[in-house]
Amino acid sequence: MTGSIVAIGMGLAAIGAGIGVGTIGGKALEAIARQPEAIGDIRANMILTAALVEGVALIAVLMAFLVK
Amino acid sequence: MGKTFAQEGYNSHSTPTETSKPLSSPDQDTENQSLINDHSHNDSHSEQAHETHSEHEFKADETAFHHISDLNVYNIGPWNFPLPCILYAKDQGWSIFSSSNFDIDDHHHGSGNKAVDRYALNKGRVMRIIDSSFPMGEVSVEGFKLEEKEVEGKKKETNFVIANGQKYELEKSSTIDGGLFGGGITTFFDFSITKNVFGMILVIGLISWLFLGMARSYKRNPGSAPLGSQKLFEPIILFIQDEVAKPFIGVKYERYMPLLLSIFFFILSLNLFGQIPFFGGANVTGNLAVTLVLAVIVFIVVNLNGNKHYWEHILWMPGIPAWVKTLITPIEILGIFIKPVTLTLRLFANIIAGHIVIIIFISLIFIFGKAGAEPGAAYGASVASVLLALFISSIELLVAFIQAYVFTLLTASYIGAAIEEHHHTEADHH
Numbered sequence: 001m002t003g004s005i006v007a008i009g010m011g012l013a014a015i016g017a018g019i020g021v022g023t024i025g026g027k028a029l030e031a032i033a034r035q036p037e038a039i040g041d042i043r044a045n046m047i048l049t050a051a052l053v054e055g056v057a058l059i060a061v062l063m064a065f066l067v068k
Numbered sequence: 069m070g071k072t073f074a075q076e077g078y079n080s081h082s083t084p085t086e087t088s089k090p091l092s093s094p095d096q097d098t099e100n101q102s103l104i105n106d107h108s109h110n111d112s113h114s115e116q117a118h119e120t121h122s123e124h125e126f127k128a129d130e131t132a133f134h135h136i137s138d139l140n141v142y143n144i145g146p147w148n149f150p151l152p153c154i155l156y157a158k159d160q161g162w163s164i165f166s167s168s169n170f171d172i173d174d175h176h177h178g179s180g181n182k183a184v185d186r187y188a189l190n191k192g193r194v195m196r197i198i199d200s201s202f203p204m205g206e207v208s209v210e211g212f213k214l215e216e217k218e219v220e221g222k223k224k225e226t227n228f229v230i231a232n233g234q235k236y237e238l239e240k241s242s243t244i245d246g247g248l249f250g251g252g253i254t255t256f257f258d259f260s261i262t263k264n265v266f267g268m269i270l271v272i273g274l275i276s277w278l279f280l281g282m283a284r285s286y287k288r289n290p291g292s293a294p295l296g297s298q299k300l301f302e303p304i305i306l307f308i309q310d311e312v313a314k315p316f317i318g319v320k321y322e323r324y325m326p327l328l329l330s331i332f333f334f335i336l337s338l339n340l341f342g343q344i345p346f347f348g349g350a351n352v353t354g355n356l357a358v359t360l361v362l363a364v365i366v367f368i369v370v371n372l373n374g375n376k377h378y379w380e381h382i383l384w385m386p387g388i389p390a391w392v393k394t395l396i397t398p399i400e401i402l403g404i405f406i407k408p409v410t411l412t413l414r415l416f417a418n419i420i421a422g423h424i425v426i427i428i429f430i431s432l433i434f435i436f437g438k439a440g441a442e443p444g445a446a447y448g449a450s451v452a453s454v455l456l457a458l459f460i461s462s463i464e465l466l467v468a469f470i471q472a473y474v475f476t477l478l479t480a481s482y483i484g485a486a487i488e489e490h491h492h493t494e495a496d497h498h
Contacts, residue, residue: 047477
Protein backbone atom coordinates (compact mmCIF):
# COMPACT_ATOMS: atom_id res chain seq x y z
CA MET A 1 0.00 0.00 0.00
CA THR A 2 1.37 3.34 -1.00
CA GLY A 3 0.37 6.70 0.32
CA SER A 4 1.53 10.14 1.08
CA ILE A 5 2.14 12.05 4.29
CA VAL A 6 -0.12 14.67 2.69
CA ALA A 7 -3.06 12.53 3.80
CA ILE A 8 -2.07 13.10 7.45
CA GLY A 9 -1.93 16.83 6.82
CA MET A 10 -5.40 16.80 5.31
CA GLY A 11 -6.67 14.85 8.29
CA LEU A 12 -5.13 17.34 10.72
CA ALA A 13 -6.69 20.23 8.80
CA ALA A 14 -10.06 18.52 9.04
CA ILE A 15 -9.60 18.00 12.81
CA GLY A 16 -8.67 21.64 13.29
CA ALA A 17 -11.65 22.88 11.32
CA GLY A 18 -13.89 20.40 13.14
CA ILE A 19 -12.83 21.74 16.55
CA GLY A 20 -13.23 25.32 15.33
CA VAL A 21 -16.67 24.92 13.76
CA GLY A 22 -17.82 22.80 16.71
CA THR A 23 -16.83 25.49 19.18
CA ILE A 24 -18.52 28.18 17.11
CA GLY A 25 -21.71 26.17 16.80
CA GLY A 26 -21.76 25.29 20.50
CA LYS A 27 -21.15 28.83 21.67
CA ALA A 28 -23.75 30.17 19.24
CA LEU A 29 -26.34 27.74 20.62
CA GLU A 30 -25.46 28.81 24.17
CA ALA A 31 -25.85 32.44 23.15
CA ILE A 32 -29.19 31.74 21.50
CA ALA A 33 -30.38 29.88 24.61
CA ARG A 34 -29.42 32.88 26.74
CA GLN A 35 -30.89 35.48 24.40
CA PRO A 36 -33.42 33.93 22.03
CA GLU A 37 -34.43 37.34 20.68
CA ALA A 38 -30.94 37.83 19.17
CA ILE A 39 -31.17 34.64 17.08
CA GLY A 40 -30.95 36.46 13.72
CA ASP A 41 -27.71 38.32 14.50
CA ILE A 42 -26.14 35.31 16.19
CA ARG A 43 -26.96 33.01 13.30
CA ALA A 44 -25.51 35.33 10.67
CA ASN A 45 -22.31 35.87 12.65
CA MET A 46 -22.04 32.16 13.43
CA ILE A 47 -22.17 31.24 9.75
CA LEU A 48 -19.72 34.01 8.88
CA THR A 49 -17.19 32.85 11.47
CA ALA A 50 -17.68 29.18 10.60
CA ALA A 51 -17.03 30.05 6.96
CA LEU A 52 -13.80 31.81 7.90
CA VAL A 53 -12.60 28.82 9.94
CA GLU A 54 -13.56 26.49 7.13
CA GLY A 55 -11.55 28.63 4.74
CA VAL A 56 -8.33 27.78 6.58
CA ALA A 57 -9.08 24.06 6.28
CA LEU A 58 -9.84 24.48 2.59
CA ILE A 59 -6.53 26.22 1.98
CA ALA A 60 -4.81 23.33 3.77
CA VAL A 61 -6.60 20.81 1.56
CA LEU A 62 -5.67 22.74 -1.57
CA MET A 63 -2.04 22.94 -0.52
CA ALA A 64 -2.15 19.20 0.19
CA PHE A 65 -3.25 18.58 -3.39
CA LEU A 66 -0.68 20.96 -4.82
CA VAL A 67 2.36 19.57 -3.01
CA LYS A 68 1.34 15.96 -3.64
CA MET B 69 -5.18 18.91 -7.93
CA GLY B 70 -6.43 18.46 -11.44
CA LYS B 71 -3.42 16.30 -12.05
CA THR B 72 -4.74 13.32 -10.19
CA PHE B 73 -8.44 14.01 -10.66
CA ALA B 74 -8.28 14.18 -14.37
CA GLN B 75 -5.89 11.38 -14.96
CA GLU B 76 -7.48 8.88 -12.63
CA GLY B 77 -10.80 9.63 -14.19
CA TYR B 78 -9.64 8.30 -17.49
CA ASN B 79 -7.59 5.22 -17.09
CA SER B 80 -10.33 2.65 -16.59
CA HIS B 81 -10.99 2.79 -20.30
CA SER B 82 -7.67 1.12 -21.06
CA THR B 83 -9.20 -2.24 -20.40
CA PRO B 84 -8.21 -5.68 -21.52
CA THR B 85 -11.38 -5.70 -23.65
CA GLU B 86 -9.53 -3.49 -26.09
CA THR B 87 -7.39 -6.45 -27.01
CA SER B 88 -10.38 -8.29 -28.41
CA LYS B 89 -11.00 -5.49 -30.91
CA PRO B 90 -9.90 -6.32 -34.43
CA LEU B 91 -6.81 -4.46 -35.52
CA SER B 92 -6.11 -3.08 -38.91
CA SER B 93 -3.40 -5.53 -39.94
CA PRO B 94 -2.07 -8.80 -38.47
CA ASP B 95 1.59 -7.73 -38.32
CA GLN B 96 0.63 -4.76 -36.18
CA ASP B 97 -1.34 -7.03 -33.93
CA THR B 98 1.63 -8.25 -31.93
CA GLU B 99 2.94 -4.75 -31.45
CA ASN B 100 -0.37 -3.55 -30.16
CA GLN B 101 -0.69 -6.57 -27.90
CA SER B 102 2.58 -5.72 -26.26
CA LEU B 103 1.51 -2.10 -25.94
CA ILE B 104 -1.45 -3.14 -23.94
CA ASN B 105 0.19 -5.86 -21.90
CA ASP B 106 2.74 -3.59 -20.32
CA HIS B 107 -0.09 -1.65 -18.74
CA SER B 108 0.30 -1.68 -14.99
CA HIS B 109 -3.34 -2.40 -14.23
CA ASN B 110 -3.21 -5.85 -15.77
CA ASP B 111 -2.72 -7.65 -12.50
CA SER B 112 -3.88 -11.23 -12.13
CA HIS B 113 -7.16 -10.27 -10.51
CA SER B 114 -8.43 -8.10 -13.31
CA GLU B 115 -7.23 -10.62 -15.87
CA GLN B 116 -9.36 -13.24 -14.20
CA ALA B 117 -12.36 -10.95 -14.02
CA HIS B 118 -11.85 -10.18 -17.67
CA GLU B 119 -11.97 -13.84 -18.62
CA THR B 120 -15.22 -14.51 -16.85
CA HIS B 121 -17.11 -11.27 -17.39
CA SER B 122 -15.13 -9.31 -19.94
CA GLU B 123 -15.41 -6.39 -17.51
CA HIS B 124 -12.66 -4.26 -16.08
CA GLU B 125 -12.00 -3.98 -12.40
CA PHE B 126 -14.25 -1.46 -10.73
CA LYS B 127 -12.48 1.55 -9.27
CA ALA B 128 -14.71 3.78 -7.19
CA ASP B 129 -12.42 6.82 -7.24
CA GLU B 130 -12.15 6.80 -11.03
CA THR B 131 -15.90 6.48 -11.39
CA ALA B 132 -16.43 9.36 -8.96
CA PHE B 133 -14.00 11.69 -10.71
CA HIS B 134 -15.38 10.78 -14.11
CA HIS B 135 -18.90 11.63 -13.01
CA ILE B 136 -18.05 15.00 -11.50
CA SER B 137 -15.93 16.18 -14.40
CA ASP B 138 -16.96 18.38 -17.27
CA LEU B 139 -17.51 16.53 -20.54
CA ASN B 140 -18.00 17.26 -24.21
CA VAL B 141 -21.06 15.03 -24.31
CA TYR B 142 -24.28 15.34 -22.35
CA ASN B 143 -25.09 11.98 -20.86
CA ILE B 144 -28.53 11.19 -19.53
CA GLY B 145 -28.57 7.65 -18.19
CA PRO B 146 -26.78 5.37 -20.67
CA TRP B 147 -27.30 7.73 -23.61
CA ASN B 148 -24.77 10.26 -24.79
CA PHE B 149 -26.01 13.37 -26.53
CA PRO B 150 -23.51 15.21 -28.70
CA LEU B 151 -22.62 18.83 -27.96
CA PRO B 152 -20.88 21.33 -30.23
CA CYS B 153 -17.08 21.32 -30.05
CA ILE B 154 -15.36 24.64 -30.69
CA LEU B 155 -11.63 24.08 -30.56
CA TYR B 156 -8.73 26.30 -31.45
CA ALA B 157 -5.09 25.35 -31.76
CA LYS B 158 -2.43 27.82 -32.83
CA ASP B 159 -0.90 25.61 -35.52
CA GLN B 160 -4.12 24.29 -37.04
CA GLY B 161 -6.70 27.01 -36.49
CA TRP B 162 -10.32 26.56 -35.56
CA SER B 163 -12.11 23.24 -35.58
CA ILE B 164 -15.85 23.49 -35.14
CA PHE B 165 -17.94 20.34 -35.28
CA SER B 166 -20.46 18.35 -33.31
CA SER B 167 -19.05 15.82 -30.87
CA SER B 168 -21.16 13.19 -32.71
CA ASN B 169 -18.34 13.28 -35.31
CA PHE B 170 -16.26 11.36 -32.75
CA ASP B 171 -18.71 8.45 -33.17
CA ILE B 172 -19.38 8.24 -29.44
CA ASP B 173 -19.25 4.73 -28.03
CA ASP B 174 -22.11 4.28 -25.54
CA HIS B 175 -20.45 1.30 -23.90
CA HIS B 176 -17.33 3.13 -22.87
CA HIS B 177 -18.65 6.15 -21.03
CA GLY B 178 -18.64 8.21 -24.18
CA SER B 179 -15.23 7.61 -25.70
CA GLY B 180 -14.99 8.34 -29.38
CA ASN B 181 -14.40 5.65 -31.96
CA LYS B 182 -12.94 8.29 -34.26
CA ALA B 183 -10.42 11.07 -33.97
CA VAL B 184 -11.22 14.35 -35.72
CA ASP B 185 -8.50 16.83 -36.73
CA ARG B 186 -6.06 15.38 -34.17
CA TYR B 187 -8.65 15.63 -31.43
CA ALA B 188 -9.88 12.50 -29.71
CA LEU B 189 -12.73 11.99 -27.29
CA ASN B 190 -11.42 10.11 -24.25
CA LYS B 191 -14.19 9.23 -21.82
CA GLY B 192 -16.32 12.12 -22.94
CA ARG B 193 -13.53 14.69 -22.90
CA VAL B 194 -11.79 16.20 -25.90
CA MET B 195 -8.02 15.73 -25.81
CA ARG B 196 -5.50 16.69 -28.43
CA ILE B 197 -3.03 14.30 -30.02
CA ILE B 198 0.32 16.03 -29.71
CA ASP B 199 2.05 13.99 -32.41
CA SER B 200 2.03 16.10 -35.58
CA SER B 201 2.44 12.98 -37.73
CA PHE B 202 -1.12 12.01 -36.86
CA PRO B 203 -3.33 12.61 -39.90
CA MET B 204 -5.96 15.35 -39.94
CA GLY B 205 -9.59 14.58 -40.62
CA GLU B 206 -11.54 11.62 -39.31
CA VAL B 207 -9.43 8.64 -38.28
CA SER B 208 -10.85 5.57 -36.60
CA VAL B 209 -9.46 4.87 -33.16
CA GLU B 210 -8.92 1.46 -31.64
CA GLY B 211 -8.80 2.46 -28.02
CA PHE B 212 -7.30 4.53 -25.27
CA LYS B 213 -4.81 3.60 -22.63
CA LEU B 214 -3.12 5.19 -19.69
CA GLU B 215 0.51 4.68 -18.81
CA GLU B 216 2.80 5.89 -16.11
CA LYS B 217 5.80 7.75 -17.36
CA GLU B 218 8.81 8.92 -15.39
CA VAL B 219 9.41 12.61 -15.93
CA GLU B 220 12.06 14.28 -13.79
CA GLY B 221 11.88 11.55 -11.19
CA LYS B 222 8.14 11.92 -10.77
CA LYS B 223 5.64 9.42 -12.00
CA LYS B 224 3.28 11.06 -14.45
CA GLU B 225 0.25 9.43 -15.93
CA THR B 226 -0.14 9.99 -19.63
CA ASN B 227 -3.03 9.10 -21.88
CA PHE B 228 -2.41 7.46 -25.20
CA VAL B 229 -4.71 6.86 -28.11
CA ILE B 230 -4.23 3.76 -30.20
CA ALA B 231 -4.86 4.24 -33.89
CA ASN B 232 -3.51 2.39 -36.94
CA GLY B 233 -1.80 -0.01 -34.54
CA GLN B 234 0.34 2.75 -33.05
CA LYS B 235 0.00 4.69 -29.86
CA TYR B 236 -0.02 8.46 -29.87
CA GLU B 237 0.39 10.61 -26.81
CA LEU B 238 -2.61 12.64 -25.76
CA GLU B 239 -2.20 15.99 -24.23
CA LYS B 240 -2.73 16.19 -20.52
CA SER B 241 -5.87 18.14 -19.91
CA SER B 242 -7.71 18.30 -16.68
CA THR B 243 -11.41 18.25 -16.24
CA ILE B 244 -12.44 20.22 -13.19
CA ASP B 245 -10.10 23.17 -13.10
CA GLY B 246 -9.55 24.02 -16.76
CA GLY B 247 -5.91 22.95 -16.48
CA LEU B 248 -4.93 25.68 -14.02
CA PHE B 249 -3.69 23.34 -11.31
CA GLY B 250 -1.50 20.45 -12.28
CA GLY B 251 -3.29 19.57 -15.47
CA GLY B 252 -1.08 21.94 -17.35
CA ILE B 253 -2.04 24.56 -19.89
CA THR B 254 -2.93 22.79 -23.10
CA THR B 255 -1.81 23.76 -26.60
CA PHE B 256 -5.42 24.12 -27.65
CA PHE B 257 -8.29 26.23 -26.41
CA ASP B 258 -11.56 24.50 -25.74
CA PHE B 259 -14.42 26.97 -26.26
CA SER B 260 -16.89 24.11 -26.59
CA ILE B 261 -20.40 24.13 -25.25
CA THR B 262 -19.54 21.44 -22.72
CA LYS B 263 -21.93 19.70 -20.37
CA ASN B 264 -21.39 22.36 -17.72
CA VAL B 265 -21.82 25.24 -20.15
CA PHE B 266 -24.98 23.67 -21.52
CA GLY B 267 -26.35 23.17 -18.01
CA MET B 268 -25.45 26.73 -17.10
CA ILE B 269 -27.20 28.15 -20.20
CA LEU B 270 -30.26 26.03 -19.40
CA VAL B 271 -30.40 27.28 -15.80
CA ILE B 272 -29.71 30.92 -16.70
CA GLY B 273 -32.53 30.74 -19.25
CA LEU B 274 -34.86 29.28 -16.65
CA ILE B 275 -34.13 31.83 -13.92
CA SER B 276 -34.20 34.73 -16.40
CA TRP B 277 -37.62 33.62 -17.61
CA LEU B 278 -38.85 33.28 -14.03
CA PHE B 279 -37.49 36.59 -12.78
CA LEU B 280 -38.36 38.68 -15.85
CA GLY B 281 -41.89 37.32 -15.61
CA MET B 282 -42.02 38.28 -11.94
CA ALA B 283 -40.62 41.75 -12.66
CA ARG B 284 -43.33 42.31 -15.28
CA SER B 285 -45.96 41.15 -12.82
CA TYR B 286 -44.71 43.61 -10.18
CA LYS B 287 -44.83 46.47 -12.69
CA ARG B 288 -48.34 45.56 -13.83
CA ASN B 289 -49.86 45.24 -10.35
CA PRO B 290 -47.87 47.52 -8.05
CA GLY B 291 -48.69 47.15 -4.38
CA SER B 292 -50.83 44.04 -4.79
CA ALA B 293 -50.35 40.76 -2.97
CA PRO B 294 -47.73 38.46 -4.58
CA LEU B 295 -49.00 36.17 -7.32
CA GLY B 296 -47.76 32.81 -8.56
CA SER B 297 -43.99 32.38 -8.31
CA GLN B 298 -43.74 35.71 -6.48
CA LYS B 299 -45.12 33.92 -3.45
CA LEU B 300 -42.12 31.62 -3.44
CA PHE B 301 -39.40 34.12 -4.30
CA GLU B 302 -40.50 37.28 -2.50
CA PRO B 303 -39.65 35.91 0.98
CA ILE B 304 -36.24 34.76 -0.28
CA ILE B 305 -35.48 38.15 -1.84
CA LEU B 306 -36.63 39.91 1.33
CA PHE B 307 -34.46 37.56 3.38
CA ILE B 308 -31.38 38.49 1.33
CA GLN B 309 -32.27 42.16 1.67
CA ASP B 310 -33.09 42.22 5.38
CA GLU B 311 -30.76 39.56 6.80
CA VAL B 312 -27.75 39.88 4.48
CA ALA B 313 -27.58 43.23 2.69
CA LYS B 314 -28.87 45.66 5.33
CA PRO B 315 -26.87 44.44 8.35
CA PHE B 316 -23.62 43.86 6.50
CA ILE B 317 -23.53 46.64 3.92
CA GLY B 318 -25.49 49.34 5.70
CA VAL B 319 -27.31 52.32 4.24
CA LYS B 320 -25.92 51.96 0.71
CA TYR B 321 -27.25 48.40 0.42
CA GLU B 322 -29.60 49.06 -2.50
CA ARG B 323 -26.74 49.57 -4.92
CA TYR B 324 -25.45 46.04 -4.30
CA MET B 325 -28.76 44.18 -4.19
CA PRO B 326 -28.69 43.20 -7.90
CA LEU B 327 -25.23 41.66 -7.46
CA LEU B 328 -26.13 39.83 -4.26
CA LEU B 329 -29.40 38.48 -5.65
CA SER B 330 -27.76 37.40 -8.91
CA ILE B 331 -25.01 35.58 -7.05
CA PHE B 332 -27.46 33.95 -4.65
CA PHE B 333 -29.91 32.68 -7.24
CA PHE B 334 -27.21 31.69 -9.74
CA ILE B 335 -25.41 29.55 -7.16
CA LEU B 336 -28.58 28.20 -5.60
CA SER B 337 -30.22 27.14 -8.86
CA LEU B 338 -27.03 25.56 -10.20
CA ASN B 339 -26.48 23.73 -6.90
CA LEU B 340 -30.00 22.35 -7.13
CA PHE B 341 -29.67 21.58 -10.84
CA GLY B 342 -26.57 19.51 -10.09
CA GLN B 343 -28.60 17.53 -7.58
CA ILE B 344 -31.08 16.14 -10.12
CA PRO B 345 -30.18 12.48 -10.55
CA PHE B 346 -29.93 10.85 -13.99
CA PHE B 347 -30.09 14.23 -15.72
CA GLY B 348 -26.53 14.68 -16.81
CA GLY B 349 -25.44 15.87 -13.41
CA ALA B 350 -23.89 19.07 -14.71
CA ASN B 351 -21.56 19.81 -11.81
CA VAL B 352 -21.31 23.55 -12.48
CA THR B 353 -20.80 24.99 -9.01
CA GLY B 354 -18.44 22.09 -8.29
CA ASN B 355 -16.16 23.34 -11.04
CA LEU B 356 -13.18 25.36 -9.91
CA ALA B 357 -13.28 27.62 -12.98
CA VAL B 358 -16.88 28.66 -12.35
CA THR B 359 -16.40 29.40 -8.66
CA LEU B 360 -13.16 31.23 -9.45
CA VAL B 361 -14.93 33.54 -11.90
CA LEU B 362 -17.65 34.25 -9.32
CA ALA B 363 -15.00 35.07 -6.72
CA VAL B 364 -13.10 37.29 -9.16
CA ILE B 365 -16.30 39.26 -9.82
CA VAL B 366 -16.65 39.77 -6.06
CA PHE B 367 -12.96 40.71 -5.81
CA ILE B 368 -13.36 43.38 -8.50
CA VAL B 369 -16.54 44.81 -6.99
CA VAL B 370 -15.03 44.96 -3.48
CA ASN B 371 -11.78 46.60 -4.51
CA LEU B 372 -13.29 49.06 -6.97
CA ASN B 373 -15.73 50.23 -4.34
CA GLY B 374 -13.20 50.30 -1.51
CA ASN B 375 -13.05 53.78 -0.01
CA LYS B 376 -10.16 55.70 1.52
CA HIS B 377 -10.57 54.06 4.91
CA TYR B 378 -10.51 50.58 3.40
CA TRP B 379 -7.18 51.18 1.66
CA GLU B 380 -5.79 53.02 4.66
CA HIS B 381 -6.52 50.01 6.86
CA ILE B 382 -4.80 47.72 4.40
CA LEU B 383 -1.75 49.78 3.52
CA TRP B 384 -1.06 51.75 6.71
CA MET B 385 -3.23 50.60 9.60
CA PRO B 386 -3.92 53.61 11.83
CA GLY B 387 -3.54 53.57 15.59
CA ILE B 388 -0.68 51.08 15.93
CA PRO B 389 3.11 51.54 16.23
CA ALA B 390 5.04 51.89 12.99
CA TRP B 391 7.03 48.66 13.36
CA VAL B 392 3.81 46.70 13.74
CA LYS B 393 2.50 48.38 10.60
CA THR B 394 5.36 46.90 8.60
CA LEU B 395 4.23 43.46 9.75
CA ILE B 396 0.52 44.06 9.30
CA THR B 397 0.64 45.55 5.80
CA PRO B 398 1.94 42.46 3.96
CA ILE B 399 -0.61 40.30 5.78
CA GLU B 400 -3.41 42.68 4.86
CA ILE B 401 -2.32 42.76 1.23
CA LEU B 402 -2.26 38.96 1.16
CA GLY B 403 -5.70 39.03 2.75
CA ILE B 404 -7.14 40.87 -0.26
CA PHE B 405 -6.25 37.85 -2.41
CA ILE B 406 -6.97 35.14 0.14
CA LYS B 407 -10.59 36.26 0.43
CA PRO B 408 -11.54 35.38 -3.17
CA VAL B 409 -9.46 32.19 -2.96
CA THR B 410 -11.42 30.95 0.04
CA LEU B 411 -14.69 31.97 -1.64
CA THR B 412 -13.68 29.89 -4.65
CA LEU B 413 -12.63 26.87 -2.68
CA ARG B 414 -15.46 26.85 -0.16
CA LEU B 415 -18.20 26.56 -2.77
CA PHE B 416 -16.19 24.21 -4.96
CA ALA B 417 -15.15 21.87 -2.15
CA ASN B 418 -18.57 21.71 -0.51
CA ILE B 419 -20.41 20.90 -3.71
CA ILE B 420 -17.85 18.47 -5.09
CA ALA B 421 -17.50 16.65 -1.76
CA GLY B 422 -21.24 16.03 -1.67
CA HIS B 423 -21.25 14.65 -5.21
CA ILE B 424 -18.28 12.37 -4.50
CA VAL B 425 -19.85 11.00 -1.33
CA ILE B 426 -23.08 10.15 -3.17
CA ILE B 427 -21.20 8.45 -6.00
CA ILE B 428 -19.02 6.48 -3.56
CA PHE B 429 -22.12 5.25 -1.72
CA ILE B 430 -23.67 4.13 -5.01
CA SER B 431 -20.32 2.52 -5.85
CA LEU B 432 -20.64 0.32 -2.75
CA ILE B 433 -23.03 -1.84 -4.77
CA PHE B 434 -20.29 -2.59 -7.30
CA ILE B 435 -17.56 -2.92 -4.67
CA PHE B 436 -19.54 -5.51 -2.68
CA GLY B 437 -20.84 -7.22 -5.80
CA LYS B 438 -17.27 -7.42 -7.18
CA ALA B 439 -18.44 -5.92 -10.50
CA GLY B 440 -21.07 -8.58 -11.13
CA ALA B 441 -19.26 -11.59 -9.67
CA GLU B 442 -21.41 -11.72 -6.54
CA PRO B 443 -24.94 -10.59 -7.34
CA GLY B 444 -26.25 -11.52 -3.86
CA ALA B 445 -23.88 -9.13 -2.11
CA ALA B 446 -24.75 -6.48 -4.69
CA TYR B 447 -28.47 -6.76 -3.91
CA GLY B 448 -27.74 -6.52 -0.19
CA ALA B 449 -25.43 -3.56 -0.59
CA SER B 450 -27.83 -1.75 -2.93
CA VAL B 451 -30.45 -1.44 -0.18
CA ALA B 452 -27.93 0.13 2.20
CA SER B 453 -26.29 2.32 -0.42
CA VAL B 454 -29.57 3.71 -1.77
CA LEU B 455 -30.60 4.65 1.76
CA LEU B 456 -27.22 6.23 2.46
CA ALA B 457 -27.24 8.09 -0.86
CA LEU B 458 -30.77 9.33 -0.16
CA PHE B 459 -29.66 10.59 3.23
CA ILE B 460 -26.66 12.42 1.78
CA SER B 461 -28.84 13.82 -1.02
CA SER B 462 -31.15 15.36 1.56
CA ILE B 463 -28.19 16.89 3.36
CA GLU B 464 -26.92 18.16 0.01
CA LEU B 465 -30.23 19.96 -0.56
CA LEU B 466 -29.54 21.81 2.69
CA VAL B 467 -25.92 22.43 1.66
CA ALA B 468 -27.12 23.86 -1.67
CA PHE B 469 -29.00 26.58 0.23
CA ILE B 470 -26.32 27.10 2.90
CA GLN B 471 -23.48 27.53 0.40
CA ALA B 472 -25.46 29.96 -1.74
CA TYR B 473 -26.29 31.87 1.45
CA VAL B 474 -22.69 31.80 2.73
CA PHE B 475 -21.29 33.04 -0.58
CA THR B 476 -23.80 35.91 -0.62
CA LEU B 477 -23.22 36.69 3.05
CA LEU B 478 -19.46 36.83 2.66
CA THR B 479 -19.79 38.96 -0.47
CA ALA B 480 -21.97 41.38 1.49
CA SER B 481 -19.55 41.42 4.42
CA TYR B 482 -16.53 42.09 2.17
CA ILE B 483 -18.39 44.90 0.40
CA GLY B 484 -19.54 46.23 3.75
CA ALA B 485 -15.98 46.28 5.08
CA ALA B 486 -14.78 48.07 1.93
CA ILE B 487 -17.36 50.88 1.94
CA GLU B 488 -17.79 51.33 5.69
CA GLU B 489 -17.43 54.87 6.98
CA HIS B 490 -15.14 54.99 10.00
CA HIS B 491 -15.42 57.48 12.78
CA HIS B 492 -12.00 57.62 14.31
CA THR B 493 -12.59 60.90 16.07
CA GLU B 494 -15.47 59.40 18.03
CA ALA B 495 -13.58 56.22 18.79
CA ASP B 496 -10.59 58.15 20.06
CA HIS B 497 -12.71 59.73 22.79
CA HIS B 498 -13.49 56.39 24.42
